[in-house]
Amino acid sequence: MDKAIVIENLSKKYKNNRGIQDINLEIDRGEIFGFLGPNGAGKTTTMKIMVGLMKADKGDVRINGYSISNDYEQVMKNVGCIIESVTPFPYLTAYENMKLCGRFYDDVDDAKINKSLDITGLIKYRNEKIKNYSLGMKQRLGIAIATLSNPNIMILDEPFNGLDVEGMVEMRELIIFLSKQHKTTFFISSHLIHDIELTCDKVGILYHGKLLCVDSTQNILKSYSSLENYYLSEVDLNGDF
CATH class of the missing domain: 3.40.50.300 (P-loop containing nucleotide triphosphate hydrolases)
Structure with a gap:
């Protein structure tokens, strides 16, 4: 295999x-x-x-x-990874954090950001500031960011x-x-x-x-x-x- x-x-x-x-x-x-x-x-x-x-x-x-x-x-x-802890910017929304991270990759557009947020169940909270997120939501956002590059x-x-x-x-x-x-x-x-x-x-x-x-x-x-x-x-x- x-x-x-x-x-x-x-x-x-x-x-x-x-x-x-x-x-x-x-x-x-x-x-x-x-x-x-x-x-x-x-x-x-x-x-x-x-x-x-x-x-x-x-x-x-x-x-x-x-x-x-x-x-x-x-x-x-x-490879997508989260080592030790997820530390998104608390004063930005999920979408803004994703947009920021997306700059490190060649072809990340809004459709790809929304797809990652959708897969991780965060699409309805995309415009909410991270400081209002629970720990579980922050962990899921970490995975959403890690999946940005497919x-x-x-x-x-x-x-x-x-x-x-x-x-x-x-x-x-x-x-x-x-x-x-x-x-x-x-x-x-x-x-x-x-x-x-x-x-x-x-x-x-x-x-x-x-x-x-x-x-x-x-x-x-x-x-x-x-x-x-x-x-x-x-x-x-x-x-x-």
Whole structure:
């Protein structure tokens, strides 16, 4: 099957000895991959390297066949991402924020902006200032901005963080919709096990900077009553380095 993302021997060590070690991972096109682990496990570090915000000590990431080290511009043409948090200008409307971000791309017009706002359920709030948006609406606006360039890969760092129950459900539905209808590949990090279980096709557990295991959600739930039980079992078996 066509691989959307290939991570090879990726390592990054900080002065405090934390970081990531020898991560190897392949993600198929159209798949929703969940990167699961506690805070400080190295999820954001991995994702920053994946989108070129940080350099790895060794290893490489290939997205759509292109290397992030050698073909950065080519890689990012087809990637939408939200790393750490969404920070739109609060005194501008959703439409104005989108218009501003659209300047970074060649062919973003009003029709494309409206399409992204429509897909994310924000079209009726397009002229409302962001300072009046709930956290869930801001997260959805982040995804709307990330879809402006029609990316076929979305890299989202903690997209469920800080959302209320309704916001979480909406975010899950939006990700699944984009995956099914638009064949978008998703790489999502989270420490919220329940949301990963309900959203992702495949799950990888990152613990103390090491990738413990990768399996399909379907396989996991054949052997375990929940993703949480699988996670605890894998950490118990492999987590003591």
